[in-house]
Amino acid sequence: MSLADSKQHPDTRKRILDAAEALFVEHGFEATSMRMITSRAGVNLASVNYHFGSKEALIQEVFRRRLAWLNHERLRALDRAEAGAKGAPLKPHQIVEAFFGVSLRMAADTEHGGHTFMRLLGRTYTEPTAFVRQFLADEYAAVVPRFKQALFRSLPDVPPEEILWRFHFMLGAMSYAIAGTDALQLVAEYELDEKDPGALARRLMPFLLGGLRAPLANQPVKPKEKGARRAA
Amino acid sequence: MSLADSKQHPDTRKRILDAAEALFVEHGFEATSMRMITSRAGVNLASVNYHFGSKEALIQEVFRRRLAWLNHERLRALDRAEAGAKGAPLKPHQIVEAFFGVSLRMAADTEHGGHTFMRLLGRTYTEPTAFVRQFLADEYAAVVPRFKQALFRSLPDVPPEEILWRFHFMLGAMSYAIAGTDALQLVAEYELDEKDPGALARRLMPFLLGGLRAPLANQPVKPKEKGARRAA
DNA sequence: GTATGATTAAAACAATCGTTTGAAACGAGC
DNA sequence: GCTCGTTTCAAACGATTGTTTTAATCATAC
Numbered sequence: 001m002s003l004a005d006s007k008q009h010p011d012t013r014k015r016i017l018d019a020a021e022a023l024f025v026e027h028g029f030e031a032t033s034m035r036m037i038t039s040r041a042g043v044n045l046a047s048v049n050y051h052f053g054s055k056e057a058l059i060q061e062v063f064r065r066r067l068a069w070l071n072h073e074r075l076r077a078l079d080r081a082e083a084g085a086k087g088a089p090l091k092p093h094q095i096v097e098a099f100f101g102v103s104l105r106m107a108a109d110t111e112h113g114g115h116t117f118m119r120l121l122g123r124t125y126t127e128p129t130a131f132v133r134q135f136l137a138d139e140y141a142a143v144v145p146r147f148k149q150a151l152f153r154s155l156p157d158v159p160p161e162e163i164l165w166r167f168h169f170m171l172g173a174m175s176y177a178i179a180g181t182d183a184l185q186l187v188a189e190y191e192l193d194e195k196d197p198g199a200l201a202r203r204l205m206p207f208l209l210g211g212l213r214a215p216l217a218n219q220p221v222k223p224k225e226k227g228a229r230r231a232a
Numbered sequence: 233m234s235l236a237d238s239k240q241h242p243d244t245r246k247r248i249l250d251a252a253e254a255l256f257v258e259h260g261f262e263a264t265s266m267r268m269i270t271s272r273a274g275v276n277l278a279s280v281n282y283h284f285g286s287k288e289a290l291i292q293e294v295f296r297r298r299l300a301w302l303n304h305e306r307l308r309a310l311d312r313a314e315a316g317a318k319g320a321p322l323k324p325h326q327i328v329e330a331f332f333g334v335s336l337r338m339a340a341d342t343e344h345g346g347h348t349f350m351r352l353l354g355r356t357y358t359e360p361t362a363f364v365r366q367f368l369a370d371e372y373a374a375v376v377p378r379f380k381q382a383l384f385r386s387l388p389d390v391p392p393e394e395i396l397w398r399f400h401f402m403l404g405a406m407s408y409a410i411a412g413t414d415a416l417q418l419v420a421e422y423e424l425d426e427k428d429p430g431a432l433a434r435r436l437m438p439f440l441l442g443g444l445r446a447p448l449a450n451q452p453v454k455p456k457e458k459g460a461r462r463a464a
Numbered sequence: 465g466t467a468t469g470a471t472t473a474a475a476a477c478a479a480t481c482g483t484t485t486g487a488a489a490c491g492a493g494c
Numbered sequence: 495g496c497t498c499g500t501t502t503c504a505a506a507c508g509a510t511t512g513t514t515t516t517a518a519t520c521a522t523a524c
Contacts, residue, residue, distance in 0.1 A: 012501080028359060030262035034482060044503055049483060051501090123358045127260060128413040136415045144416050161422050162435070168418045169405040169439045176404020181360040183368045184376050186400045190393050203394070207401045207443040214442025217434045244471080266512060276473055281513060283471090 013051050015041040021062050025120040060135055066117045071143045073102045089153040093209055099147055100174055104201040107178045122175035170208045177204055245283050247273040253294050257352040261291055292367055298349045303375045305334045321385040325441055331379055332406055336433040339410045354411035402440045409436055
């Protein structure tokens with residue numbers, strides 16, 4: 001360890017992380033072997049254990065290096081919105097934009113690996129490996145309460161429990177959309193415009209807000225007339 | 233093979249399928265070993281290969297035995313709704329109910345394993361193992377076009393592409409809600425009422441419909457192809 | 465009873481897993 | 495030149511993977 005940077009070959013660590021990230025999103029954690037990672041990264045097999053200690057520690061580092069920045073940006077976006085509101089409750093679309101907008105912009109970044117990582121993150125949300133779950137819960141511990149409180153203030157007439165469920169649903173819609181496996185071949189014919197990073201966001205955001213602000217279920221059902229409301 | 237049923241011990245097959253189903257949703261396909269399955273099922277290790285041929289074939293059978301019924305019910309629900317409409321376009325909520333309602337009712341069945349299976353299915357949507365993807369696409373091949381067409385008729389003013397994307401989002405919200413990992417600990421404090429199978433449906437359905445019928449975003453990019461059939 | 469086909473049982477197969485080892489190669493300071 | 499701490503390398507470790515094998519067991523028909 002010298003006074004200058006301690007890393008002589010900072011390449012290796014990054015090459016491993018990038019290769020692991022790409023392989024994890026493609027095959028999952030278990031189906032991705034150390035040999036697949038190291039051969040793709042062009043490094044020696046033992047270097048993963050040397051630099052990270054274990055496969056499990058590698059997985060955590062894959063998440064940590066990007067998730068820390070992501071959640072920091074989300075809090076920053078929320079701070080900015082609240083500063084502009086001067087004490088007044090935020091509008092729902094501002095909160096949704098702060099939380100999901102950052103994710104979607106990161107997912108639109110295909111050059112620096114943000115896209116790959118968001119796909120991995122979305123996929124991992126439904127993959128409840130014990131230690132990954134705990135890790136995610138810890139990483140989000142500082143973010144979730146802030147957004148919960150902002151939403152409660154923003155929607156005072158909606159029961160808090162209902163708000164949280166809808167936040168839950170929104171997270172699912174986004175994760176699935178970003179993970180983008182399209183298992184039912186629904187949108188296979190309509191490829192996302194690669195040149196336009198905001199294409200997905202412009203489709204998803206209205207959906208999320210529409211769901212969040214939908215009328216509550218236990219309202220008396222009366223729409224029996226033909227002229228029902230439609231989109232557009 | 234006699235004229236009667238050929239299965240002397242139909243237990244074994246079912247025990248294996250049930251054990252595999254439960255373990256797959258808990259650990260994933262790769263992390264679930266044959267020995268875990270057979271020991272939980274209380275059968276011999278070799279019986280999986282004897283009855284199913286391979287682990288991959290077992291996975292497919294786990295899906296097939298329930299997915300066939302699920303999709304058949306979805307089509308039946310759609311048929312009933314269309315029969316009642318007498319040629320008129322269905323309302324969006326009827327189509328959503330036909331597709332997602334069946335899923336949610338199956339997910340509410342904790343006694344016969346429907347709940348476990350729907351969790352597995354939701355989890356698998358974001359787990360794009362090659363042969364599973366192909367299998368799912370085949371199983372849904374008869375269902376998806378029917379629902380697509382019904383939605384197109386129901387929402388004539390919304391661009392078909394937009395409808396499919398929103399169907400895509402709805403599927404994600406439901407899958408995530410059913411898979412129910414709650415990675416962010418959002419609704420951990422509000423446990424679902426186990427006694428009430430419709431609890432999740434009453435929360436999710438309004439969200440889905442709100443998202444489906446949300447106002448369209450103004451798209452700055454003008455599609456260069458075709459005559460741009462948009463809402464006038 | 466015996467014969468027959470289906471199912472189960474225990475053991476072993478080669479292959480791959482994550483990890484560890486010990487030596488070789490490297491780079492900076494003297 | 496030499497030394498020292500860091501990193502890379504090839505090889506091997508024991509454990510576990512999915513699968514196969516061979517014999518034992520079962521139920522039924524003759």
